[in-house]
Amino acid sequence: MSNAPLRLERLRHFVTGLAEVLERHDDEAYVLDEGKRLLGELIRHDDWLPEAFAQPDPDRYQQFLLHADSRQRFSVVCFVWAPGQTTPVHDHRVWGLIGMLRGEEVSQNYALTAEGLRPDGSPIRLRPGDVEAVSPRIGDIHQVSNALGDRVSISIHVYGANIGAVRRATYQPDGTEKPFISGYSNDVLPNIWDQSKEGGRA
Amino acid sequence: MSNAPLRLERLRHFVTGLAEVLERHDDEAYVLDEGKRLLGELIRHDDWLPEAFAQPDPDRYQQFLLHADSRQRFSVVCFVWAPGQTTPVHDHRVWGLIGMLRGEEVSQNYALTAEGLRPDGSPIRLRPGDVEAVSPRIGDIHQVSNALGDRVSISIHVYGANIGAVRRATYQPDGTEKPFISGYSNDVLPNIWDQSKEGGRA
Ligand SMILES: [Fe+3]
Ligand SMILES: [Fe+3]
Ligand SMILES: [Mg+2]
Numbered sequence: 001m002s003n004a005p006l007r008l009e010r011l012r013h014f015v016t017g018l019a020e021v022l023e024r025h026d027d028e029a030y031v032l033d034e035g036k037r038l039l040g041e042l043i044r045h046d047d048w049l050p051e052a053f054a055q056p057d058p059d060r061y062q063q064f065l066l067h068a069d070s071r072q073r074f075s076v077v078c079f080v081w082a083p084g085q086t087t088p089v090h091d092h093r094v095w096g097l098i099g100m101l102r103g104e105e106v107s108q109n110y111a112l113t114a115e116g117l118r119p120d121g122s123p124i125r126l127r128p129g130d131v132e133a134v135s136p137r138i139g140d141i142h143q144v145s146n147a148l149g150d151r152v153s154i155s156i157h158v159y160g161a162n163i164g165a166v167r168r169a170t171y172q173p174d175g176t177e178k179p180f181i182s183g184y185s186n187d188v189l190p191n192i193w194d195q196s197k198e199g200g201r202a
Numbered sequence: 203m204s205n206a207p208l209r210l211e212r213l214r215h216f217v218t219g220l221a222e223v224l225e226r227h228d229d230e231a232y233v234l235d236e237g238k239r240l241l242g243e244l245i246r247h248d249d250w251l252p253e254a255f256a257q258p259d260p261d262r263y264q265q266f267l268l269h270a271d272s273r274q275r276f277s278v279v280c281f282v283w284a285p286g287q288t289t290p291v292h293d294h295r296v297w298g299l300i301g302m303l304r305g306e307e308v309s310q311n312y313a314l315t316a317e318g319l320r321p322d323g324s325p326i327r328l329r330p331g332d333v334e335a336v337s338p339r340i341g342d343i344h345q346v347s348n349a350l351g352d353r354v355s356i357s358i359h360v361y362g363a364n365i366g367a368v369r370r371a372t373y374q375p376d377g378t379e380k381p382f383i384s385g386y387s388n389d390v391l392p393n394i395w396d397q398s399k400e401g402g403r404a
Contacts, residue, residue: 019272052390068395070221070271075395165397183398188254188390193270193277195367196385 010048012192014038015067015076018158022073028095028137028160035158036131039099043129043156046101049078050190054102056082056152062185065164067192072162077184081105081146081153088170089117089143090180094160095135100126103146103153107132110141116175117141126155135160141171212250214394216240217269217278220360224275230297230339230362237360238333241301245331245358248303251280252392256304258284258354264387267366269394274364279386283307283348283355290372291319291345292382296362297337302328305348305355309334312343318377319343328357337362343373 021034042048053064062080069075081103089110098107104127111120120139125147126132134140146153159166164184169177223236244250255266264282271277283305291312300309306329313322322341327349328334336342348355361368366386371379 015272016274023273050389065393065395067272070217070269070276071225072218072395074272162395162397164395181398184393184396187252187393189393191267191386191389191391193267193274193364193366194386195364196383 004047006050007045007048008050008190008192009198010042010045011066011076011190014042015192018074019069028135031160032095032097032133032135035097036133039097039131039156039158040129043099043101043131046128049101049154053078053186053190054080054152054154056080057185058082061085061087061146063182064186065184065189066156067189068162068164072165073160075159075162075164077157077159077163079144079155079157083146083149083151086145087143089141090170091136091140091168092134092159092163093136093140093166093168094163096133096160097158098126098132098134098144099156099158100128100130101154101156102128103148103151105144105153105155106147107142107144109139110143110171112141112171112175117171117173206249208252209247209250210252210392210394211400212244212247213268213278213392216244217394220276221271230337233362234297234299234335234337237299238335241299241358241360242331242333245301245303245333248330251303251356255280255388255392256282256354256356258282259387260284263287263289263348265384266388267386267391268358269391270364270366274367275362277361277364277366279359279361279365281346281357281359285348285351285353288347289345291343292372293338293342293370294336294361294365295338295342295368295370296365298335298362299360300328300334300336300346301358301360302330302332303356303358304330305350305353307346307355307357308349309344309346311341312345312373314343314373314377319373319375
């Protein structure tokens, strides 16, 4: 890493921009379109994420909350994957966006059938700059993994709720649901709000 | 301090409650009334502030951001005063609430006249549980100090903007304004959003 100051204002602009979108519209398709555009803009640069929120853990993938909206209308979470780490098959119950920042991730969608889970389409490989969406409307069950065996991968997830408060489920191969609330790996969030230290940057 | 878990949900309920008020109303008098009620409820208990945001600094009073709204409609800041510390005479340019959590604070209001600053009313002494308001409408210039010579005092301030982004002013005795943006003492905020760790608490 260079000693250039972190461009924390990029994350602030994403947060304020998405909040404006949600203020004007609650149509999910519109929110996902605008959210994809804003998240794509955020992850086009990799100069804003503080190191503390980019640290892998050998025991499990990390979910660092970066921002939660005051009304819990949305949350922004940084997922950090050590090589080989993978989620269980899980759902979200709200809309979600996944933007790839570093490394590569693979996401497999699933459909729930009378016979249990079956893969729905081919695995999707996400590379830096790519954005994917999930929701109960467009397909909500998937499994996500670090696609790289030798490197940390990092993706930025955005959800249409405080995802640390959503009662949702993981799935067994036979389709059995197990309830869970995902929680966060971090006790502190980055302070992206101090404009006194940014000189001329808005 | 005991080893009882921090009641972080109190701060979360304050944030979500104030956001709901701002969603429904933008009349300042109403917002201040409801804000006073909610802030009074928050500071009625002293079991929720993480120690990291209660640390005084010998060189200057500390301003720890606890939460900023996604649209920068409000911010919640913890002021920590070592004995003898005091602000310059300053304004806010937005509405503000001050709720006393620990120790005591003294606030002196000022009026700007052709002859310079003059004290406006008697000093107001704040004790735990007390809430005061400022705004350009009701009186916006004051100086605040730790009222205790031998103890740390802590107050919770709420502003109708991200106060770390507001261009405002300090005042010389002759009334001369000096522009400033106040900034924050902290690089990280408390994570008040993880409900997976709270057991039954909503
Ligand atoms: Fe997911
Ligand atoms: Fe003040
Ligand atoms: Mg908000």
